[in-house]
Every structure is written in structure tokens, then in C-alpha cells.
Amino acid sequence: MEQATTWPAGHIQVHEGDGLVVIEFHGEIDIAAALPIMFEMDAATAAAGQTVVLDLTPTLFIDCYGLRLVHRAEQRVRERGGRLLVVCPHPLILKILQLGGLGERLAVPPTMEEVHAPEAQESAG
DSSP states (O other): OOEEEEEEEEEEEEEEEEEEEEEEEEEEESSSHHHHHHHHHHOOOOOOOOEEEOOOOOOEEOHHHHHHHHHHHHHHHHHHEEEEEEOOOOOOHHHHHHHOOTTTSSSSOSSSHHTTHHHHHHHHH
């Protein structure tokens, strides 16, 4: 399953494989992109018991609306008995997540390669 939706400021791409649902945020995730992205993200986080990876690697910018999307994804996945991993190599975006109260609640591997490592898969399950 691969789908991509493009918005003026950013877009989301969802794909599944290796037992993971990967949601990539592309571009700038701000007020202009948040609402349309939310509907796509909600569909991708609807199933119970899944491990969802939110990949922020292709993200250029995130504001409080993007932070809200991350929080919403974490809450939806946790309520359904799953686990959310957030891949984020960007120090500024990591700081925003930390200041937004998500730093302690999220597993944040810096690369997708680390997500696919056997240790990460064991701790995700």
C-alpha cells in the first residue's frame, strides 16, 4: 500500500512493509499542511496493535501544528495497543518534540536503518 498526498506546504506518504506502517512527513508541516495530513495520518493509524514509524527525515520544518500531529499519532497508536517510533535526525525538530512533552514518551531512533535493526524490532513488539 503506497499513497501520497501533496499539499501546499508539505505532504505525507504512507507505506507498509516488514511488519511496520511507515508515515513520512515531507516538507514543511505547519498550519497549512496539518489538517489535510491529519486525515491521511488517522487512516494510517487506525488498525490495532501495529508498530507505526513516523519518519521525519524528509521534514524541513515543523511548528506547533506538526507537533500536534505527532502527539495525535502517538496517542492513537498507544490507545490501539501499538507502538510509535519517530525517526528524526534533525536536532531542532528533536528539541521541538522535547519541549512539546513528547521526548520521554517516544522512541526516537535517528535513522530508518536503526528501526529495521533486530534490537529495535524486539523492543517495538
